[in-house]
Amino acid sequence: MTAAVTESRILAALAEVRDPELDEPITELGFVASAAVDEHGAAEVHLRLPTYFCAPNFAYLMVADAYDQVSALNEVYLVTIVLDDHFASEAINEGVAARAGFVGSFGDEAVDELDRLRADFLRKSVLAGTDVVCRPLVAAGATPVDLAGAVLGGLPPSPALARLRRRRRELGLPAGDGAPLLIDPRTGEAVGADGVPLHLRKARLTRTSLDANTSICRGMLRHRYPTDSL
Numbered sequence: 001m002t003a004a005v006t007e008s009r010i011l012a013a014l015a016e017v018r019d020p021e022l023d024e025p026i027t028e029l030g031f032v033a034s035a036a037v038d039e040h041g042a043a044e045v046h047l048r049l050p051t052y053f054c055a056p057n058f059a060y061l062m063v064a065d066a067y068d069q070v071s072a073l074n075e076v077y078l079v080t081i082v083l084d085d086h087f088a089s090e091a092i093n094e095g096v097a098a099r100a101g102f103v104g105s106f107g108d109e110a111v112d113e114l115d116r117l118r119a120d121f122l123r124k125s126v127l128a129g130t131d132v133v134c135r136p137l138v139a140a141g142a143t144p145v146d147l148a149g150a151v152l153g154g155l156p157p158s159p160a161l162a163r164l165r166r167r168r169r170e171l172g173l174p175a176g177d178g179a180p181l182l183i184d185p186r187t188g189e190a191v192g193a194d195g196v197p198l199h200l201r202k203a204r205l206t207r208t209s210l211d212a213n214t215s216i217c218r219g220m221l222r223h224r225y226p227t228d229s230l
Contacts, residue, residue, distance in 0.1 A: 007037055010043055010073065014070065017062060020061045020062070033047060033084060043070055043078065046082045046084055047062065048084050050218075050224060052085060060095070060096070088106075091105050101113055123171065126173070132160040148190070149193075151181060152179050153178060168183075182199055
């Protein structure tokens, strides 16, 4: 396999890494500055973020996830992930390379590991994804009773629905064909017809917030690095 093909596979692997807050692939956000592999299969990836002071816990999650995704490629035997131009770059880069975890990387500065933080962002993603899936249904005339009785398997296939199913599975929530469309992402319980309007308002607000933050981050990154990304 040529280096060009391997680099392409590395970028495909990095596309599975998401900004935990924005729920968008780091490749689409422009966070991947470079990705290269030598003839021996040693890969080196450089990441960059919109600001020097991006939250270190968010940054750590992305660097660690990038390491895991690229390491899973059979043709890569050595992986180096480098976060550039960040105030905590040294601690994050060294911690991820040593597989030390967030607490092991930051010591007393870290409250705990990041599993709960990741789950919180996944819950927001589920809400935002619910809005994307439900909007065309509401536009087509679906009532709260209709939505409360809808199941995932009864909806037309779409990228938005596939993404919603994936996020729910990552949280351990029902995601099979018989699973209710509307559930509380904290408990996995179905939303009754009376609770549908409030649930949809929360979903719309969450999705709007994610879209706004994504737009801001893209603009800040373009201002900080006014050159083309991968």
